[in-house]
Amino acid sequence: MGVVAALRWVLLAAFVVCVKFPAFADPLARGRELYVLCSSCHGEHGQGDRQRFAPAIGGLPQWYVETQLRKFLAGERGYHPDDTTGLQMRPMAQAVYRDGDLQAVATYVASLRPLPAQRSQNTGNASRGQTLYATCAACHGADGKGNEALKAPKLVGQADWYLIDQLKKFRSGQRGAGPGDATGAQMRAMVNVLPDDNAIADVVAYITTLQP
Amino acid sequence: MLSWLVPQASTSARDIDWLFALILVTVGFWFVVAQAALFTFIFRFRRRPGVAASYISGERKEEKRWISRPHALVIVCDVVLIVGALLTWKAVKQDLPPADERIRIVAQQWAWVFVHPGPDGKLDTEDDVRTVNDLRLKIDTTYHFELTSRDVVHSFSVPAFRLKQDAVPGRIVTGWFRPTRLGTYDIQCAEICGIGHALMPARLTIETPAEHAAWYASRSAQGG
Incomplete structure (x- = not known):
């Protein structure tokens, strides 16, 4: 067998392995393929879209994106009858079911360059919010850049309307009360420091002043 | 056949x-x-x-x-x-035969929310049980359903009931069915409703009155 013929067989075998086990392929390339589905709401650059209630995800840490996708898959997130947007996201996570695909799409999302956050007309008071943020800082960091060891995602760079929405969901049990969602349960306990919608608006107003 | x-x-x-x-x-x-x-x-x-x-x-x-x-x-x-x-x-x-119970079916992109009347058999009371993609019915019970949508047109399709009914936002469509056979059956949205349409199935379980009561009890033990 000549060298060229041998090379052909090697390439064919590599192709079959990559098709059969996509995790063997370049995860970034595989992630880009899968991201086409996500981009219909989250945007081509992961910039988010308020009209579709899709948060900015570009540049979020890989571990966080993967964890959240797993929560959607397991029914720990997007389980509540009133969580309209969570219910939308849940089947999307179910579309990424092959071995390695979940990590691949999370890797691709993490590789995207974060774009400036969208702002809503949040009228919260940032200086009042700074006091309230002291509790959040314990896990999410004083700079709001998150802490993987504590499973706390970064908050800076996220759209304020999304943060407000999620804090309200934690408070009402639409998020964080799913069976087996330990970190969600932690967050539900923490959100009690924000007694009302004004406090939520204030703390989010402060978070949006932090530099990404 | x-x-x-x-x-x-x-x-x-x-x-x-x-x-x-x-x-x-x-x-x-x-x-x-x-x-x-x-x-x-x-x-x-x-x-x-x-x-x-x-x-x-x-x-x-x-x-x-x-x-x-x-x-x-x-x-x-x-x-x-x-x-x-x-x-x-x-x-x-x-014909709309008299209802033994009523249930509410709310479609949205891309999930089904079912409001069961709870042990008192009446909707819009404290003991209502809401589920996502999980419909539980009692055998040999006539149900009236209220079908609606939160966003776009969906279609509530239950092949085992030979039922396919559009869910239209802003309208409440009333219909009925009477389950006659125990078991679990498929529910699927039958109207293209967006990118997640194919991922919008749900499960129908038809159970005996005792099983149904036990399910309600387990739900209230979990806090609804």
């Missing part, structure tokens, strides 16, 4: 399968007879040496009969099928 392929799990499924069988037998019988006549004539009047083909204008009475009699027969069969269809439509859609 259809029940060999998809189980009949409601009274309406039985009615609709009866209509399908009526259509199949009526149309099927005459299809076989017509094809048999056609092939018989092709064979009987096949080309023979020395016999020239002749042109038939179809104006003589005994020739016209081959058109007029089947025509009359088709009309009679049509009337039979239309009467059958109207009777089924009346039984399934127009």
Whole structure:
């Protein structure tokens, strides 16, 4: 067998392995393929879209994106009858079911360059919010850049309307009360420091002043 | 006949399968007879040496009969099928038998929310049980359903009930069903409703009254 013929067989075998086990392929390339589905709401650059209630995800840490996708898959997130947007996201996570695909799409999302956050007309008071943020800082960091060891995602760079929405969901049990969602349960306990919608608006107003 | 392929799990499924069988037998019988006549004539009047083909204008009475009699027969069969269809439509859609319980079905992109009446059997009370993609019904109980949508047009399709009903935002569509067979069955959105349409299935479980009560009890133990 000549060298060229041998090379052909090697390439064919590599192709079959990559098709059969996509995790063997370049995860970034595989992630880009899968991201086409996500981009219909989250945007081509992961910039988010308020009209579709899709948060900015570009540049979020890989571990966080993967964890959240797993929560959607397991029914720990997007389980509540009133969580309209969570219910939308849940089947999307179910579309990424092959071995390695979940990590691949999370890797691709993490590789995207974060774009400036969208702002809503949040009228919260940032200086009042700074006091309230002291509790959040314990896990999410004083700079709001998150802490993987504590499973706390970064908050800076996220759209304020999304943060407000999620804090309200934690408070009402639409998020964080799913069976087996330990970190969600932690967050539900923490959100009690924000007694009302004004406090939520204030703390989010402060978070949006932090530099990404 | 259809029940060999998809189980009949409601009274309406039985009615609709009866209509399908009526259509199949009526149309099927005459299809076989017509094809048999056609092939018989092709064979009987096949080309023979020395016999020239002749042109038939179809104006003589005994020739016209081959058109007029089947025509009359088709009309009679049509009337039979239309009467059958109207009777089924009346039984399934127009009559609304008294409800034992009511349930609410809310469609959204891309999930089904079911509001069960709870142990008191009444909707909009404290003990209502809401589920996502999980519908639980009691066997031999007549349900009225209120079907609506939060966003776009969906279609509530339950093949085992032979039921397919559009859910339209801003409207509450009322209908009914009476489950007749225990088991779990598929529910699927049957109207293209966006990128997640194919990922919008749900599960229907038909259970005995005791199982149903036990399920309610387990739900209230979990805090609803």
